[in-house]
Amino acid sequence: MTQPRTRIQQKNRTVILSAGLDVFSQYGFRGSTLDQIAEAAGLSKPNLLYYFASKELIYTELLSELLSTWLDPLIAMNDAGDPVEEILGYAKRKLSMSRDYPRESRLFANEILQGAPRISASLHGELKDLVAEKAKVIRGWQAHGKIADVDPYHLIFSIWSLTQHYADFDVQVQAVLPVDDAFPGAEAHLEHMLRRTLAV
Amino acid sequence: MTQPRTRIQQKNRTVILSAGLDVFSQYGFRGSTLDQIAEAAGLSKPNLLYYFASKELIYTELLSELLSTWLDPLIAMNDAGDPVEEILGYAKRKLSMSRDYPRESRLFANEILQGAPRISASLHGELKDLVAEKAKVIRGWQAHGKIADVDPYHLIFSIWSLTQHYADFDVQVQAVLPVDDAFPGAEAHLEHMLRRTLAV
DNA sequence: ACTTTATTTGACCAGTTGGTAAAATGAAGG
DNA sequence: CCTTCATTTTACCAACTGGTCAAATAAAGT
Numbered sequence: 001m002t003q004p005r006t007r008i009q010q011k012n013r014t015v016i017l018s019a020g021l022d023v024f025s026q027y028g029f030r031g032s033t034l035d036q037i038a039e040a041a042g043l044s045k046p047n048l049l050y051y052f053a054s055k056e057l058i059y060t061e062l063l064s065e066l067l068s069t070w071l072d073p074l075i076a077m078n079d080a081g082d083p084v085e086e087i088l089g090y091a092k093r094k095l096s097m098s099r100d101y102p103r104e105s106r107l108f109a110n111e112i113l114q115g116a117p118r119i120s121a122s123l124h125g126e127l128k129d130l131v132a133e134k135a136k137v138i139r140g141w142q143a144h145g146k147i148a149d150v151d152p153y154h155l156i157f158s159i160w161s162l163t164q165h166y167a168d169f170d171v172q173v174q175a176v177l178p179v180d181d182a183f184p185g186a187e188a189h190l191e192h193m194l195r196r197t198l199a200v
Numbered sequence: 201m202t203q204p205r206t207r208i209q210q211k212n213r214t215v216i217l218s219a220g221l222d223v224f225s226q227y228g229f230r231g232s233t234l235d236q237i238a239e240a241a242g243l244s245k246p247n248l249l250y251y252f253a254s255k256e257l258i259y260t261e262l263l264s265e266l267l268s269t270w271l272d273p274l275i276a277m278n279d280a281g282d283p284v285e286e287i288l289g290y291a292k293r294k295l296s297m298s299r300d301y302p303r304e305s306r307l308f309a310n311e312i313l314q315g316a317p318r319i320s321a322s323l324h325g326e327l328k329d330l331v332a333e334k335a336k337v338i339r340g341w342q343a344h345g346k347i348a349d350v351d352p353y354h355l356i357f358s359i360w361s362l363t364q365h366y367a368d369f370d371v372q373v374q375a376v377l378p379v380d381d382a383f384p385g386a387e388a389h390l391e392h393m394l395r396r397t398l399a400v
Numbered sequence: 401a402c403t404t405t406a407t408t409t410g411a412c413c414a415g416t417t418g419g420t421a422a423a424a425t426g427a428a429g430g
Numbered sequence: 431c432c433t434t435c436a437t438t439t440t441a442c443c444a445a446c447t448g449g450t451c452a453a454a455t456a457a458a459g460t
Contacts (some may be wrong), residue, residue, distance in 0.1 A: 030228075033448085035447080048448085113226065153378075157366075161362050168309070169268055169357075176328050178353075208427095208437075235418095286455090
């Protein structure tokens, strides 16, 4: 089942995952039902369970897909590049992900809010290691006087929060902001903040 | 019932609301059950329903309590004070709330993630108005050259995201950060970022 | 055309969920 | 002590939930 054989399977698994993403990203694992997902996918519940044996499997499939793509932008932050531009590039990639994949961002937020029961290991493993590695890179830049001497961890947290906010709190942003598209302003503000924060 | 008469009612309503906050802030409205809340409160389910007629009423009571305290720190931002210190003071109050009331922050986050079905009106009303008012104050400061010319809305969003992150994503912060207490570092970083962002 | 395999459906089930009703217990005042 | 009102418990219910099963239908290969 991991390798879909037919085109129908390929297509329906994709449809189900997208429907699951819609529902899970809004209501979290516990708050979502198979009926909701089945309806969003345009399939009957037993038919849905023909493709994924359980609710859990749809969810974990989504989570594991998410994790890899989630780390990529940070992995791409390159030791050899210009420090400010590297950090800014990372932040902008992250903001683009909030624009282009808001559901994934919200799925992640929901999982964390619920205590990260199914992703805790990855947080303490892959994510922690990756951040530690990049924190070291940032400290290297700081030792060479390339950027301001801020805590690398909180710098990374601030990039996460500033960018993910536009996906996770989209409803609030839309309600408050007297402008249709938040992203142009968000990007300008993000760039301003980070350039100033990092200037030596 | 709005005015609790006896001491037992006073106490049990408080216990229930706290238990509800525990549960709702983790799983959201849909993902939480009365049984969970009853157990957390140390009451039987029918006994719980003796104090609050429905799950919905516990939740909305929590939300309306939340909203007023949530706006206070921003309301306190004073036109007449020193601009940088006023904005910084607001940000620090907000960060303190993430430290002292993380459950409330997560409850709010969950409600927004689920599309703000029960708080949408307040977002488009009170919150929007308040932010518009404070945006005007900030623009006034900028017109007098007191702070840098950044978009007031995105400035406020950035304060929200930077501070709430430490409550909402606490599990992730704990997993990644090689330090017990994130808040001292968070506050220093927040101050650094904002002072630099706002400097003329 | 016919067989085999993949897909879809309808009927169903046991456990959970939000909520009710009435009886049982407790507290407090007269 | 006895009555009244507040509180708690027990038993219960209908709707929903995740999931199963066997039969029906559709595709594909021969």
